[in-house]
Amino acid sequence: METKKSNSKSNSKSNSKTNKSNEKSTKNSMHSSQLMELFVDELKDIYWAEKALTKAIPKMVKNASSQELIDALESHLEETKNQVTRLEQVFESIDKKASGKKCDAMEGLIKEAEDIMESCEEGAMCDAGIISAGQKVEHYEIASYGTLRQFAETLGLTKAVKLLEETLNEEKAADVKLSEVATAAVNVDAAEIEA
């Protein structure tokens, strides 16, 4: 009798455990579907941003004077075009059609770069302004891809993690390159120009 009682007790305990774990897994799946929604939303945002950059970077190249800066921008323009394709592969890996959603932050950063280029005089000062605007863009991208990669990892999207990580590394390298160009020549020349 006692054994039966203890069995039934343990059964009810294990039932409540099962219920709790079911509840937990339902909650988890709810969370993962919400995270998936956020992931797709942020993908659309950066897809729009990268496409906008393929048009904005050539304007920066046109306004730059230092050959080192021109080379850095041109090489990152090629990478950016490739990043658009890579994002299309990420969309494809989760069976979604690639589409963009206007990214207000990137639109603002590009507008800021255009304002700088309109108001600066050609030469080292303009180059310093372009680098400053360019680095703000890279930092925004690093933040976005870092988050996207983390989301993909949590969601178990192995292929997306790999693709996003490749781009994240390119953005980090582009930022480092711009810092090098700035310290190597541009900022020194700009400092020599009297305000």
Ligand SMILES: [Fe+2]
């Ligand atoms: Fe990019």
Ligand SMILES: [Fe+2]
């Ligand atoms: Fe970039």
